[in-house]
Amino acid sequence: MTGSRPAAAAPGATRSPGYRHDIDGLRAVAVLLVVVYHVWLGRVSGGVDAFLMISAFLLTGALMRRWESTGRVGVAGQWIRNFKRMLPAAAIVIAATVLVGMQVLPASTHDELWRHAWASLSYTENWLLAAEAADYYADQSQASPLQHFWSLSVQGQVFILWPLLFLLIGLLARAGRGRLPVRRIAIAVFGGVFAASLTYSIVATRTDQTLAYFDTGARLWEFAAGSILALVVHRVRLPVIPRAIIGWTGLCALVACGLVLDVQGGFPGSLALWPVLSVAAVIVSGNDADRRFGPAMLLEQPRVLALGRSSYALYLVHWPALVCILVLRDGQPLNLVEGLIVILGSIIVARLLTGAVDAPLRRLDWVERSRWRGLGVIALSAALVASVVVPAQVAAQRQLEAEQRAIAEAEAQRVYRNPGARVLFDDWTGRDVPGAPLRPLPSELDDQWGTLSRNCGDGSVVEIPATVPACLDNEVPADEAERTVVVVGDSHAQQMLAPIGAVAERENWRVVSFLLGACAFGLRDVDEERGGYYRQECRDWNVDVIRLIEEIEPDAVVTIGTRTEAADAESPRDAGERETVPEGLERIVERLARAGIPTVLIRDNPRFTYDAYRCVEEAPGHAADGGDGEDGGEARDAADAAEARDAGDACGVDAHQALAAASPLDALASPHVAALDFSRYYCPDRCPAVIGNVAVYIDKNHLSTFYLGTLEPVIGRELDGALARLDAFAATAAAG
CATH class of the missing domain: 3.40.50 (Rossmann fold)
Incomplete structure (x- = not known):
């Protein structure tokens, strides 16, 4: 059985390098930094920046090899390959996070949870977080369990942009009729992206660091750095000992980055050069078959490689697990043993997710051979998330409409279910209705x-x-x-x-x-x-x-x-x-x-130092349904109303x-x-969180317009x- 003859290599083509197992190991280090810093240190490590550069290094290498061997980019095919591999595992995590979050998180956060689910699915989570971070009035006391999708969103956007840049590079190469090697053109293009984006990143970080942190434009230079390295690394030839010194220096610098630098408060400006150059040093050190004495000795250990192959899944699952556990613990940080249990549990789930979803999809040649099948995988992934989020949103909307009808009917009869400050007026003679839901409703907080x-x-x-x-x-x-x-x-x-x-x-x-x-x-x-x-x-x-x-x-x-x-x-x-x-x-x-x-x-x-609304929301008796169809309903409603008042008082402070x-x-x-x-x-007398069955506050310090x-x-x-x-x-x- 004979195969088709391979296409002639384009002028200036280089030999395809062997598989870099040490880069899988480097991924393992990067994800461990992210997870460990999140679980035990409560800060950002710089591991995400390492991921961004590594992904660009690998993507650019693959695109350049395809161009040099076939003379084409295959933009649509590349898009499908990228998202067919990324989206299935991500969709499973998004759907599972929504299902668990609706049971664990306060009802007032459900709208936010669904909003972040859609943004994560559409790879726009970074822009949603940027908008929320730019809002001085937004309550950021509790992170979204899907917040970590911001970096995957930036990566997804780059995975759309980079094939288009290669298409431009190919057009320029053809316009030049081979007078200038395609790699030099690519280096010039990515060099321009690097310079423009780094300049913008430095300025934006100084002007509004919180917004710049999630800004794709302020992050492109990190991808461009990985691309430039992919285009020139084959020409870097150093003796074994200097390469080993460079590699270990880079690896140690990467590990120390989050301890030495204020990553969350200072990135992605010029400080982010630290992890980018650290990753470059490790990659350069392994750019030879002879990797004696270098960090590849550690990075290519079987257990490290196994973790590296599950690094994407581990990044996906660790953050939702951590956020939900912290919510259940009322924000209490994890000790050493508890944190270790969370990390090991996340690794186990990540290995299962990789083995059940990611690895099989990579091995299914029949999916690779058809763009339509790849699109089908993407569509099924989106449908999975939609099948969880849409019914939840529809049910919540129906519940809101029913509650609003009941409220309107009561107010039309001049029955004060939620009198609020009226109970403090000198001429107040009314009474509140036992069991009425607290206002504003969780779904009304945004208004x-x-x-x-x-x-x-x-x-x-x-x-x-x-x-x-x-x-x-x-x-x-x-x-x-x-x-x-x-x-x-x-x-x-x-x-x-x-x-x-x-x-x-x-x-x-x-x-x-x-x-x-x-x-x-x-x-x-x-x-x-x-x-x-x-x-x-x-x-x-x-x-x-x-x-x-x-x-x-x-x-x-x-x-x-x-x-x-x-x-x-x-x-x-x-x-x-x-x-x-x-x-x-x-x-x-x-x-x-x-x-x-x-x-x-x-x-x-x-x-307050805490979210007063959520304090009441999480207390028993705050949201009785107002019905009294069971025997003893009036007594139960009165008890519920008393519990709601007690919760409001307990969530307040002395005047x-x-x-x-x-x-x-x-x-x-x-x-x-x-x-x-x-x-x-x-x-x-005190400063309660609830007065007259109305939440006085919507967060730590802002009064509700209802009150x-x-x-x-x-x-x-x-x-x-x-x-x-x-x-x-x-x-x-x-x-x-």
């Missing part, structure tokens, strides 16, 4: 942010500089409004937009807001080491917002006038100095007063732990400044009275 109806960043109110990213207004024309109010500040000012917007709609006020996360209103000197309120971005925003306010000339400015500190059961009994007036606020208030613009300062609400005994705003009150204190409605809605009559009355007093003083001063 619990104050907002106004229009984005005025288009200059419709006033010309907005680039330093002021968020401008909202309620579309009431200035010449028709009874008064104009500007709400300004950080997320705690934003949450007040809900009740103020309701008052404005009733009273025909014009409301304009300028907001910047983690930036209180106040002129402060820049101190980048302290960050937060003291960063340059915040200073620039304050300077420009003051100018905008003076240009608008509102009847009043409303902002948050104090800053509380996070408290828990272990906090000192007396908050004392822990609630303060933001530095620089007095300077702004005085400047506005000189411009004839009064200020209304609202006292800050308590903050003296969260707030100063006397409001710091008292010292700022003047004819130009009105101070509003709603703390009795947050802390009637603020129940408090709106008080906020409206107090705000209207404060503005009337300020108007009266202004009129008296003008008459005098």
Whole structure:
């Protein structure tokens, strides 16, 4: 039986190298670094960067060998091969994580879990995490069990881009009619990608490191480095001893990277050159049949190679297992033995997943021989995830609609299932309905942010500089409004937009807001080491917002006038100095007063060291179903309601732990400044997490708009009275 004659090699082709078993061993080291650092050290190791470079090294080597032997790239075929191998195991892990997560994780995280499942399946998880990381208001106290798919998403995007780059390289080579070897063209192309991406990475990391960490553009240079190494490594020829020294130096440097460098806080800028160069050193050291004395002696040991062959599966399974276990342990870290059990369990599952899915797919020639079969594998993988996520989302939506119908029916009958702050009003005579679900519902949390109806960043109110990213207004024309109010500040000012917007709609006020996360209103000197309120971005925003306010000339400015500190059961009994007036606020208030613009300062609400909503959610009795079809149902509902109140109280703190005994705003009150204190409605005795069957907080420190809605009559009355007093003083001063 004769085979077809092989195609002639292209000019400049090099001999295909033998299989590099030491690179499998290097994968084992990289994945062990990732897992060990995650489980025991709670930090990032640099192992992911090693994976990125290794994947590019192997992919580029394969693409170049194909071009040199056949003169073609086969873009579509390469895409199918890549994702046919990557997606099946990933889909199984995604589906299993969703199923387990729905049992282990709080219901308030299920929407997030499904969102991350779709992003992981579509290889866009890095962009989802980048968007969440860029959101100052996002609660990041609990990592997604699918968060680790960010690096696989970057890799998947590169696996789409790299064959296209090779297609470009091939076109350039053909246009040059062989005058320039294809490898030199490829080196030039990837060198350009390396230089551009590294430059961008350094700048982006300095500007917004959290966003840059997940940015594909800031990571391309690591892949380009692996590609360049794949194109030139065959020309590197060194004696045995120098190669061994280089290899061991690189391996030791890779292992030490996460201990020496702040990977999570400093990558992927120039610091990421450390693991990239370390991997390059190890690969160069094994670039010869004679690997005596080098790290290949360790990397090619059978047990190391076995782990290396399961490295992809181990990376997939270890993180969801770790996150779910930590959730069950209420965030308590693992000790040495517990961590070892998690690691060994993950290795066993990874070996099973590799043996049952990954290895058989690689051996199935009939799949390799047909693109349609490869596409079928990809489609089945996507269908597996969809078969788990879609029914869960549909069931959750139906449950939400049923709960909302029950709530609407009760409210139509003027029965307060969730009275919230109303139970604290002096004229409250109602009663809450036992067994009613806590509001906001877990599925409603994403909507619990104050907002106004229009984005005025288009200059419709006033010309907005680039330093002021968020401008909202309620579309009431200035010449028709009874008064104009500007709400300004950080997320705690934003949450007040809900009740103020309701008052404005009733009273025909014009409301304009300028907001910047983690930036209180106040002129402060820049101190980048302290960050937060003291960063340059915040200073620039304050300077420009003051100018905008003076240009608008509102009847009043409303902002948050104090800053509380996070408290828990272990906090000192007396908050004392822990609630303060933001530095620089007095300077702004005085400047506005000189411009004839009064200020209304609202006292800050308590903050917690933990997620108050999840604390209540995980406590027994927080979400009774409201039914009483069983015998003794009324008694059961009353008991459930009592448990819910107990959970809300247990998840709160003592008032003296969260707030100063006397409001710091008292010292700022003047004819130009009105101070509003709603703390009795947050802390009637203690500062509970639930009042009137309503969750007061949606996370560690932000009030739910549902609770603020129940408090709106008080906020409206107090705000209207404060503005009337300020108007009266202004009129008296003008008459005098």
